[in-house]
Amino acid sequence: MMARLPRHGLAQILALVMILAVDRMVSPQFFDLRMQDGRLFGSVIDVLNRGAPVVLLSLGMVLVIATRGIDLSVGAVMAIAGAIAASLADSHSLPLVLAAALGTGLICGLWNGFLVAVLGIQPIIATLILMVAGRGIAQLITEGRIVTFTSPDLGWFGAGAILGFPAPVVIAAGMLGLTVAVVRGSALGLLIEATGGNARASELAGVGTRLMILAVYAWCGLCAALAGIISAADIMGADANNAGLWLELDAILAVVIGGTSLFGGRFSLLLAVVGALIIQAMNTGILLSGYPPELNLLVKAVVVLAVLLLQSPRLAGLAGLAARLRGARLRLKGAKA
Amino acid sequence: MKGLPPVVITAIVLVAGFAICATQYPNIASTRVVGNLLTDNAFLGIVATGMTFVIISGGIDLSVGSVIGFTTVFVAIAIERLGIPPWLAFVAILVICAAFGAAMGGIIHLFDLPPFIVTLAGMFLARGASFLLSTESIPINAPIYSTVSDFALRLPGGGRLTAIAIIMLIVIAAGALLLHLTRFGANVYALGGSRATTALMGIPVGSMTVRIYMLSSALSGLAGIVFSFYTAAGYSLSAVGVELDTIAAVVIGGTLLTGGQGTVIGTFLGILIQGLIQTYITFDGTLSSWWTKIVTGVLLFAFIALQQAIIVLARRSVLRRAGATS
Numbered sequence: 184m185m186a187r188l189p190r191h192g193l194a195q196i197l198a199l200v201m202i203l204a205v206d207r208m209v210s211p212q213f214f215d216l217r218m219q220d221g222r223l224f225g226s227v228i229d230v231l232n233r234g235a236p237v238v239l240l241s242l243g244m245v246l247v248i249a250t251r252g253i254d255l256s257v258g259a260v261m262a263i264a265g266a267i268a269a270s271l272a273d274s275h276s277l278p279l280v281l282a283a284a285l286g287t288g289l290i291c292g293l294w295n296g297f298l299v300a301v302l303g304i305q306p307i308i309a310t311l312i313l314m315v316a317g318r319g320i321a322q323l324i325t326e327g328r329i330v331t332f333t334s335p336d337l338g339w340f341g342a343g344a345i346l347g348f349p350a351p352v353v354i355a356a357g358m359l360g361l362t363v364a365v366v367r368g369s370a371l372g373l374l375i376e377a378t379g380g381n382a383r384a385s386e387l388a389g390v391g392t393r394l395m396i397l398a399v400y401a402w403c404g405l406c407a408a409l410a411g412i413i414s415a416a417d418i419m420g421a422d423a424n425n426a427g428l429w430l431e432l433d434a435i436l437a438v439v440i441g442g443t444s445l446f447g448g449r450f451s452l453l454l455a456v457v458g459a460l461i462i463q464a465m466n467t468g469i470l471l472s473g474y475p476p477e478l479n480l481l482v483k484a485v486v487v488l489a490v491l492l493l494q495s496p497r498l499a500g501l502a503g504l505a506a507r508l509r510g511a512r513l514r515l516k517g518a519k520a
Numbered sequence: 521m522k523g524l525p526p527v528v529i530t531a532i533v534l535v536a537g538f539a540i541c542a543t544q545y546p547n548i549a550s551t552r553v554v555g556n557l558l559t560d561n562a563f564l565g566i567v568a569t570g571m572t573f574v575i576i577s578g579g580i581d582l583s584v585g586s587v588i589g590f591t592t593v594f595v596a597i598a599i600e601r602l603g604i605p606p607w608l609a610f611v612a613i614l615v616i617c618a619a620f621g622a623a624m625g626g627i628i629h630l631f632d633l634p635p636f637i638v639t640l641a642g643m644f645l646a647r648g649a650s651f652l653l654s655t656e657s658i659p660i661n662a663p664i665y666s667t668v669s670d671f672a673l674r675l676p677g678g679g680r681l682t683a684i685a686i687i688m689l690i691v692i693a694a695g696a697l698l699l700h701l702t703r704f705g706a707n708v709y710a711l712g713g714s715r716a717t718t719a720l721m722g723i724p725v726g727s728m729t730v731r732i733y734m735l736s737s738a739l740s741g742l743a744g745i746v747f748s749f750y751t752a753a754g755y756s757l758s759a760v761g762v763e764l765d766t767i768a769a770v771v772i773g774g775t776l777l778t779g780g781q782g783t784v785i786g787t788f789l790g791i792l793i794q795g796l797i798q799t800y801i802t803f804d805g806t807l808s809s810w811w812t813k814i815v816t817g818v819l820l821f822a823f824i825a826l827q828q829a830i831i832v833l834a835r836r837s838v839l840r841r842a843g844a845t846s
Contacts, residue, residue, distance in 0.1 A: 316817020
């Protein structure tokens with residue numbers, strides 16, 4: 184039963200509600216909202232706002248993992264895109280800045296996709312290359328400094344607001360809508376799942392698996408670049424060393440919490456986003472409660488392990504066996520009666 | 521390509537790189553620089569030896585950097601705050617690390633989970649635990665620390681082979697013996713070749729998995745002790761990102777990431793190549809340290825592409841042979 188729950192997403196939504204309830208207990212003003220300068224403020228908005236980069240990353244990551252892949256380089260791609268956006272922001276127009284940063288993310292994603300789909304390298308290793316080198320490249324762009332900018336146009340991506348909601352939240356929600364519409368509105372999602380389920384069989388059945396893999400990594404790179412732009416806009420600068428540091432792990436964690444199997448073949452975009460919000464709600468809760476933020480890592484470790492054990496095929500097999508035994512016993516009793 | 525194992529290519533790259541560096545900066549070719557290179561990378565060499573076993577067995581261990589960080593903090597607190605004799609602290613931390621690795625190996629085997637994600641959880645756990653112990657850097661002033669850091673074998677030419685460099689060389693030699701000459705080592709290769717076949721051959725896959733991760737974590741613990749000798753302090757943020765450097769060194773050393781092939785000596789050469797890049801950058805003075813990352817990334821790509829080419833060629837020759845017999 185437990186093993187079947189994640190499919191319907193009940194477990195994740197319950198977990199999020201529970202964590203929010205705990206947050207409410209820790210900080211009674213948690214759900215308070217107030218309007219200031221045409222923008223909503225409050226802890227809940229803060230969770231959404233701070234969670235936006237990881238939500239964006241997990242939108243890309245979930246599709247990559249659905250093809251049985253993984254992308255370790257998203258943090259580094261964030262750093263590169265942020266560095267490019269910050270260094271161009273004050274001298275070029277906004278469309279050009281965005282095009283340059285997003286284009287670079289796309290190229291990074293295509294590079295990863297090329298290594299995985301064409302050269303046939305294991306995803307974890309293929310993306311490790313960019314994870315190691317990417318941060319170096321970002322530092323090359325910023326020349327090892329923290330590049331700051333003053334352009335209000337780019338700054339809008341961090342501090343702006345639409346209808347009272349912070350810009351990062353609106354952008355993340357828009358990307359979620361777009362991804363769901365494209366992937367689930369067409370056969371694309373099915374083809375991606377087929378690729379992850381059994382690449383060879385899909386290939387023989389006429390699915391362009393290589394193209395699928397190339398496309399999901401490119402999409403992941405694009406999402407990472409957007410997350411990088413938001414992070415850079417948030418602090419009005421680019422820090423090549425720390426932008427997006429370890430966020431690839433958060434994104435993978437969000438996807439795994441969302442019930443997407445690391446073995447590929449099925450995925451849920453919405454639940455991955457719920458997973459990202461769960462992580463952020465935990466972070467915010469720990470901060471509000473006054474516990475040392477270092478506790479975060481321990482909590483995350485426990486959550487990963489718990490989710491993994493629930494997902495484990497071996498444990499599902501045991502649960503199934505127990506259920507069958509119980510059923511058999513009941514039937515026996517029925518026969519006796 | 522055939523008959524030229526990756527480790528030979530690594531050796532050629534190292535020698536060529538060293539020659540290029542030496543022609544540009546003749547001082548690099550001195551025992552002083554080489555001695556320092558060994559000292560600076562001592563902890564990396566020790567971790568990488570354990571990682572070689574894990575990767576040859578078809579797994580991966582992302583927790584090594586955090587385990588090093590945890591070890592330095594634990595040792596510092598045990599010695600400086602609790603007054604435990606250093607040797608006892610060392611034994612205790614090695615036992616803790618071994619148990620930690622055994623637990624990860626056990627979970628990987630029992631629940632049939634990808635090693636990558638289990639050791640990722642281990643990485644969070646160890647780093648979080650070290651943060652909980654202390655977030656400050658704790659200096660270690662125990663007398664044994666100054667004794668060990670003063671100890672060094674004099675090399676001809678004024679170089680010093682420090683105690684921690686000697687520890688690394690011993691670990692690498694012992695690792696090479698264990699991997700290439702014992703039954704345990706043969707089983708590690710078998711496991712990386714094919715898990716199912718290994719199990720059918722009657723090799724206890726479960727206990728092997730547990731022991732391999734135990735070895736990796738225990739060596740990370742030893743590396744942590746060595747690191748605390750190197751910096752004379754315990755700090756929870758030390759050795760962040762070391763897992764990547766280690767994996768890179770193992771791959772550059774010619775170990776196949778899919779498992780089943782590799783050598784400890786190759787890993788050692790991989791460590792030396794990374795150290796050489798750093799040394800070159802230090803000598804140059806105008807290059808920033810991030811060039812290390814870019815060059816490492818490029819080398820990583822080159823070696824992975826090379827591995828892929830070797831695999832494809834091997835598969836083709838097998839196919840051709842199969843075609844000839846049928």
